[in-house]
Amino acid sequence: xxxxxxxxxxxxxxxxxxxxxxxxxxxxxxxxxxxxxxxxxxxxxxxxxxxxxxxxxxxxxxxxxxxxxxxxxxxxxxxxxxxxxxxxxxxxxxxxxxxxxxxxxxxxxxxxxxxxxxxxxxxxxxxxxxxxxxxxxxxxxxxxxxxxxxxxxxxxxxxxxxxxxxxxxxxxxxxxxxxxxxxxxxxxxxxxxxxxxxxxxxxx
Numbered sequence: 614x615x616x617x618x619x620x621x622x623x624x625x626x627x628x629x630x631x632x633x634x635x636x637x638x639x640x641x642x643x644x645x646x647x648x649x650x651x652x653x654x655x656x657x658x659x660x661x662x663x664x665x666x667x668x669x670x671x672x673x674x675x676x677x678x679x680x681x682x683x684x685x686x687x688x689x690x691x692x693x694x695x696x697x698x699x700x701x702x703x704x705x706x707x708x709x710x711x712x713x714x715x716x717x718x719x720x721x722x723x724x725x726x727x728x729x730x731x732x733x734x735x736x737x738x739x740x741x742x743x744x745x746x747x748x749x750x751x752x753x754x755x756x757x758x759x760x761x762x763x764x765x766x767x768x769x770x771x772x773x774x775x776x777x778x779x780x781x782x783x784x785x786x787x788x789x790x791x792x793x794x795x796x797x798x799x800x801x802x803x804x805x806x807x808x809x810x811x812x813x814x815x816x817x
Contacts, residue, residue: 620645620655624666632716633723667728671735678703682746692750693799697792708783736772743768756803767802
């Protein structure tokens, strides 16, 4: 593990243990096995280090999301299965990061206050992943979106629904609610492709 990874790991541990406000750069430096001077060489402030930790968490959550969706897709899952797997993996990863921390509520509050711009960029990044997934799976499985909805529209509808969960305490019980919500949204958005619908009508 190089110095950057060691620092981020140490910072994540200290923030989880003490919260953002009570954590200090001295504590993080000691946890990482560095001097305070060496730590400040990498990150100019506690706020900058907190942003770096949040950025890494979102990146890892994105990787978990993409991997879970791909695995479900390769297993032959439907669109709802794949999107639910993506979103479930993302939240499962984030829950695992904070569920044992007594400072979870404070950390989520600081995340919203200090890194709102990062959050918005990750929202768009995740929307891209979902839109690409929707396009690919609909084409492969002969599905179409209803009411002139685009894949991007559906991706943003899902994100809007997810936003309410971001304001709640991250707990494992949320995963079931997320899964149900995604499946309901997808069920209301998709229909068989026009060519398949016509073929079914002709066969009757």
